[in-house]
Amino acid sequence: MKKYNVAILGATGAVGKEFLNLIEERNFPFNELKLLASSRSAGKKIDFMGKTYIVEEAKPESFENVQIALFAGGAASKTLAPGAVRHGAVVIDNSSAFRMEPEVPLVIPEVNPEAIKQHKGIIANPNCSTIIMLMALKPIYDKVKIKRVVVSTYQAVSGAGKEAIDELNEQVIDYLHDRPIKANVLPGASLSKHYQIAFNLLPQIDVFVDGGYTKEEMKMVHETHKILQDDTIGISPTTVRVPVYRSHSEAINIELEGPLSVQEARELIAAFPGVIVEDNPAEMIYPMPLFTSGKNDVAVGRIREDKSVPYGLNIWVVGDQIRKGAALNALQIAEYMVGHNLV
The missing domain is CATH 3.30.360.10 (Dihydrodipicolinate Reductase; domain 2)
Incomplete structure (x- = not known):
C-alpha cells in the first residue's frame, strides 16, 4: 500500500492528540510524520508508535514534501493553509476559516463524500455540532x-x-x-x-x-x-x-x-x-x-x-x-482520498 507524508498542525492540542490516536488505531498509511504547532509549543517531544518526534514551529515551508496536512483548527489555518497548498499538500482543516468558501468542499464522509473530489487543495471539516x-x-x-x-x-x-x-x-x-x-x-x-x-x-x-x-x-x-x-x-x-x-x-x-x-x-x-x-x-x-x-x-x-x-x-x-466532531471526520476524509487515489 502506498504511504503518504502527513503533517499535523496543532499537534499538542486535544484534536491534534486525537489525530495521533486515530492514525494508530486505524492504521493510516503514513510514511513520514511532521508534528507542527505554534512557537510556544515548538521543541516539545511526543512519543508515537515507538518513535520520539520533536514538535516544530509551523511555517509555510513546513509543508514541503507533505501530501496530507491535518489542521486541528484555530487562527493559524487562514495564514498557513494557502502556503501548504502551494507546497503540494491537501489541507483538511478543522477551523471555520474556509467552511463557507464556495470553492472549498465542506464534508462529512458518510453524508456527502462526493464533494471531496471537487477540492482545490483545501477541504473543510464542518462544525462539531x-x-x-x-x-x-x-x-x-x-x-x-x-x-x-x-x-x-x-x-x-x-x-x-x-x-x-x-x-x-x-x-x-x-x-x-x-x-x-x-x-x-x-x-x-x-x-x-x-x-x-x-x-x-x-x-x-x-x-x-x-x-x-x-x-x-x-x-x-x-x-x-x-x-x-x-x-x-x-x-x-x-x-x-x-x-x-x-x-x-x-x-x-x-x-x-x-x-x-x-x-x-x-x-x-x-x-x-x-x-x-x-x-x-x-x-x-x-x-x-x-x-x-x-x-x-x-x-x-x-x-x-x-x-x-x-x-x-x-x-x-x-x-x-473531539472524535467524530473533529479528528475522526478529518481522518475519514483523508482515508477516502487515499482509497480513491485523490492524493
Whole structure:
C-alpha cells in the first residue's frame, strides 16, 4: 500500500492528540510524520508508535514534501493553509476559516463524500455540532424531505479547549472547598464578561450576531444548507455550554414533508454508517455523554413522534465532538482520498 507524508498542525492540542490516536488505531498509511504547532509549543517531544518526534514551529515551508496536512483548527489555518497548498499538500482543516468558501468542499464522509473530489487543495471539516446533527438527520432526509429542524445543543467544555476543561476542574474544587469561584474563560476567553460553568449552563457559544443568534448557532444553519445542498430547510438552533467534559448532546425536533413512522426512522438511522441506535425507554437505555466519550459512533435515542405537527419526530443525539466532531471526520476524509487515489 502506498504511504503518504502527513503533517499535523496543532499537534499538542486535544484534536491534534486525537489525530495521533486515530492514525494508530486505524492504521493510516503514513510514511513520514511532521508534528507542527505554534512557537510556544515548538521543541516539545511526543512519543508515537515507538518513535520520539520533536514538535516544530509551523511555517509555510513546513509543508514541503507533505501530501496530507491535518489542521486541528484555530487562527493559524487562514495564514498557513494557502502556503501548504502551494507546497503540494491537501489541507483538511478543522477551523471555520474556509467552511463557507464556495470553492472549498465542506464534508462529512458518510453524508456527502462526493464533494471531496471537487477540492482545490483545501477541504473543510464542518462544525462539531453540525456533524453530530447531520449524522442523525441524513438517513431520514434521504427517505423523506425535511421541512424544519429545531435543535438545542448541550455542548461539553472540551469544545472550548483545554483552558475550559481546567477551569471547570478548578471551579468544582473551589466550590467543594467553599472558596470563591473564578471565571476567566467561558463563554469565551476574549469576551468582556465571564461566567461560572460548574453547576451552571451558559446559553452562549461564540459571539452574538444579527438577530440575537450566536455564530455557533448560525454555523449549524449555513453549514447544513451547504452540505445537503438544500437551503429550503428551516433550522432554528440554540447552543448551550454545559458542565460536561466531553461529548456533545443535541435535542432535535424534525418536521417532515411526509409520513415516516418511528419504527421506520429507527431502522433508517440504525442502518446508517457511523451511527448506532440506543433507544429502549422501558430499560432506561438512551445515549449519554459519559458513554459516548472516546467512541467513534454517534448515538441516537429517544426516537418518538411529535404529535403537535402533521409529520414530526423528536430524537436525542450524542457524539464525541473531539472524535467524530473533529479528528475522526478529518481522518475519514483523508482515508477516502487515499482509497480513491485523490492524493
